[in-house]
Amino acid sequence: MRVFWAILWKDVRQEWRRRELVVVMAVFSLVVLVMFSFALGIRPDRPTEVAAAVMWIAITFAGTLGLNRSLALERDDQCLRALLLSPADRSWIYLAKTVGNLLFLLIVEAVIVPLTFVLFNLDVPEHPGWVGFVCFLGSFGFVSVGTLLAGMATATRMRDWLLPLLLFPIQVPVLISAVRATALLLAARPLEDVSLWLALLGAFDLVFLALCIIAFEHVVEE
């Protein structure tokens, strides 16, 4: 457990001193939002479906950037090898990296989600807390698989090129359910309609967290 806090604290402190990753991720997702707005054209009726879809694509792209960077930092200068040489439990190493990545992605979302509302002229949703919860569950599913796959991708010859190819097909259920849940909440639909998607997100998160904890050991073994 101490390893978990130590690694998490190291990641947070490093980011606090540099403030590179979160800034680049936020700006990148903003650029994606704006590009999509141009590509879709200015329409008086911006359906909530489109807003939710664009928002999650922006989050996914920014998240991929962050994941690659986070694991590449560990691979450079043999940091990961040093961590593995220590008697620390590998599961805690994985969880610390995952929670760190989740934290950074959530900070980016705190910027990008309100901006989506502004750019797409949406009303403030009836249940802002639930939107936040969907963001959390969606990001969690994305980051948990992403951290594991980034660990693999950064060790290949292609480095950060490979991650999207590995990650996006696997996390199709996350994207579908996060977009649908967000769209329903933005359209102020009753919570019962949303609950099915939340359940799917939750189930994916649990199954893949367990799988990734088991698989991480095999991925980092030298």
Added chain:
Amino acid sequence: MNGRTSRLWIAGTMLVIGGLVSSLYLIFIRTGLEETLGFSQKIFYFHVPCAWVTYLAFAVSGIASVAYLVRSSPRWDRIAHASLEVGTVFTTLVLVTGPLWAKPAWGVYWVWDARLTTTLILWLIEIAYLLLRVFVEEPGKAAKYCAVMGLLGVIDLPIIHYSVVLWRGIHPDPVVISRKGFGAGLPSEFLLTLMVSLATFTLLYVMLVGVRYRLEVVRERVNLLRQRALER
């Protein structure tokens, strides 16, 4: 290859050739035209076996991946790799034969139906797996990474299918194993042709995996010899 395996090999090859010829005979000469769809329905006898092999190959690869992670014997890795690679060919065939049939039948090449979408995503996962194999330099590491990817893929596939079903749900209902009982949706003549075709394709899959497996063994041996020669 010793005498027994080589005899088995020849027998298998003969069976596949015989099966393919009789499937073609059954499909195009024996079996009549379907009433509403006409000639285009013939592709069904190739499309369905390919889809079956696609999922069989992926399941075999997933199971072999898990076995590799547990036992870490290179045999399991070779099976997982061979099965997935052969499976990718069949998935590609499914994705080609499907739209060819869909255009005359539904009027469009592609619809985002649950089964089509799941197969497309499965294909993307297979491509990702094969790319991962190419881009990891150390063979031991490649085997491990691919086993993890295979494991994630196999567990993810039902979740993907379920989420796509919820997302939208025009593919014809299953006709072979339906609620009405085995083969109730098909005339018996059609069913026989399909069964022969299914058996042939399954055997073809097994043979191809066998060839691919042997190729991998030979390749490993060549690499070993090359390394030894360089060390000298």
